[in-house]
Amino acid sequence: MAAAAALAQPALVARVIRVVGSGDPLLPAVAVLVVVLLLASALSAFQQFLLQRTGEGVVLTTRQLLADRLLRLPVAEYDRRRTGDLMSRVGADTTLLRATVTSGVVDVVGSVVLAVGAVIAMALVDGWLLLLTVASVAVGVTTAVLASRGVRRLSRQAQEQVGAMTAAVERALSAVRTIRASGATAREVESVGASAAGAYAAGVRVARLEALVSPAGSIAVQGAFLAVLGVGGYRVASGSITVAELVAFILYLFLLVMPLGQAIGAWTQLQTGLGALARIQEILALEPEDDAHPERPAAAAVPPSGAPLLRLEDVSFGYPDGTQVLSDVSFEVPAGSRVALVGPSGAGKSTILALIEGFYPVSGGVLRWAGTDVREMPRAALRARLGYVEQEAPVLAGTVRDNLLLTRPDATDPELWAVLADVGLTDVVRRSPRGLDVLVGDEGVLLSGGERQRLAIARALLARPELLLLDEPTASLDARNEGLLRDTLAAASADRALLVVAHRLSTVLDSDQIVVLDQGRVVARGTHGELVDSSALYRELATAQLLV
Structure with missing residues (x-):
């Protein structure tokens, strides 16, 4: 509709000129003409x-898809x-993708519609002037298209460099206290x-290539205008066309070259956006963690006390x-x-917990839950039966309530206070x-550090x-809170x-079974004695x- 209104204007201007020449009511x-201009x-x-x-909608959808995929990737992807x-x-x-939609794809389509309409109208006015215009414009368009061929590749390289810079900033901010204490601030800034x-x-490489596009378009526009003005003036003087027709043709020329200039810029913008889109598609193409299999059996019921709940059979991992x-x-x-897992650092203790949680697939052997191979169970069903406290005890930004x-999500306040009391955090929160x-x-x-550890344990107990899988639960606790936690775990x-x-054996002396690992193998099992x-x-x- 906008293109039709624009294409009608030159014809209406020519009509006004004819009316002025004929002396009819103006x-x-x-x-x-005014109504069409306002429309x-x-x-x-x-x-x-x-x-x-539309651009904001595309960005919203893409960000939601990316967030969903990023949070569902296999843990091994985060390692890489x-x-x-x-x-x-x-x-x-995704911000570049918005520009591609608003200044790229749609502008190209709209410009093509307007340009085709202008060409048809120019052909109706004077075919010779149209041929002259097309020849002038074709040179500029061809040059611009050839110049923009490498923009997509260079744009992707630029976005990868931006990603590397963001990663460098994230690395520095996540360890800012260590960096300050180490006197490494200047090196990290560098x-x-x-x-x-x-x-x-x-x-700059992208800008240099894009800079070649604009002059090509300008030369084509100016050359076409000067050629039409000169040849058109000659044809008016010879009586081949009227002044009104020449004015209409020049206006149509602007309607042709302006959208062509926009289309050339939009094409360049599109190449930039496609570079960003390739990086987005790289993530969306990754397979998410396979955690939804309705056709697979759910986890079996908890066996009676003393019966095997979890069994590892010749499990290997690399x-x-x-x-x-x-x-x-x-x-x-x-x-x-x-049951406790003990042994020197690097023996594979934490890796066993990661395998139980399904963060990595086992290379060999079988993990069984209540007799069922965990590979035949939905991960969500298995994880719903597990509590996991990592060694670093991550606490999310927000409040104590948010973390618990x-x-x-349906826990009541009395339940939250009760689990905080179990881990000795009540006084800390009431401060x-x-x-x-x-x-x-x-x-x-x-x-x-100890409060973070206890909050993570409370979250798991809730x-x-x-x-309950605990990776070094007392690593950040003092002697008093370690004793309190031992009582809590005994009750749990x-x-x-x-x-x-556990590295600190005092926390697992009363375990029913202690499994000793060394260099990825079980070397002994039994009680402390x-x-x-x-x-x-x-x-x-x-x-x-x-x-001893």
Whole structure:
């Protein structure tokens, strides 16, 4: 509709000129021209709004798709990729995509419609002038298209450099206290600056190539206008066309070259956006973690106390680079029991917990839950029966309530206070008048290391898991809170099984079974007393901690 209103204007101007020459009443012709001008302006404004809204809608949908995919990727993908680069794809790349929609695809389509209409109208006015115009414009368009061929490749390189810069900033901010304490601030600033310089250099390469497009379009427009003005003046003088027809033709010429200039710029913008789109599609093409299989059986019911709840049968695991972490690991966790994994650093203890949670697929052997191979169970069904506290005990930015409700959104305030009391955090939370709504800071920075550890344990306990996985639960606790936590875990094990990774053997002395690992293999199993007598490695560990 906007194109039709624009194409009508030159014909109406020519009509006004003819009316002036004939002496007929001028007002009706001018009134129609004014109405068409106002209609074209209104349509242009509405079109701009639709374009912007469409662009925002595309960005919204893309960001939602990216966020969904990023949060569902296999854990191994996060090991291979930098967080900052993933964040850049959600932010900077999707912003470029908006420009592609608003200034790229739709502008190209609209410009083509207007240009085709202008060419048809120019052909009706004077065919010779049209041929002259097409020849002049074709040179500029061809040059511009050839110049923009490399924009997509260079644009993707520029966005990758932006991703690298974002990753460098994220790395520095996540460890800003360590960097300050290490006197490394200047070096990190230099490193981030070098990444920014790389992004700048890549952006300049894109700008240099895009700069070739604009002059080509300008030369084509000016050349076409001068040629039409000269030849058209000659044809008017010879009587081949009238002044009104020449004026109409020149106006149609502007309607042709203006959208062509927009189309050339839009084409360049489109190439830039396609570079960003390729980075977005790279993430969307990754397979998400396979956690929704309605056709697979759900997890079996919890067996009676003492019966095997979790069993590892000759489990092996290695990374894709060939590094072998576990070899033929076998043990079981009976329902209602406490089992501990101990051994030197790097023995594979934390990796076993990651395999149980399904973060990585086992390379060999079988993991069974209540007799069922976990590969035949939906991950969501299995994880609903597990509680997991990582060694770093991550705390999310927000409040204490937000962190606790992560595992059980329907938990009541009395339940929240009860689980806080179980881990000795009640007094800590009551220090603030905000209570459960006290802020914990980014990554729990407003809490001590021990408080973060206990909050993470409280979060896991609130979910009432059938098996609680604890990776170094007392790593950040003092002697008093360690004793309190031992009492809590003892009470918790009355109605659930516990699998605890521990370097501090004092926390697992009363375990029903202690599994000793060394270099990815089980080298001994038994109670504390049995292992002191039978395992040289365990006896060495216990002696070093003054437990024998």
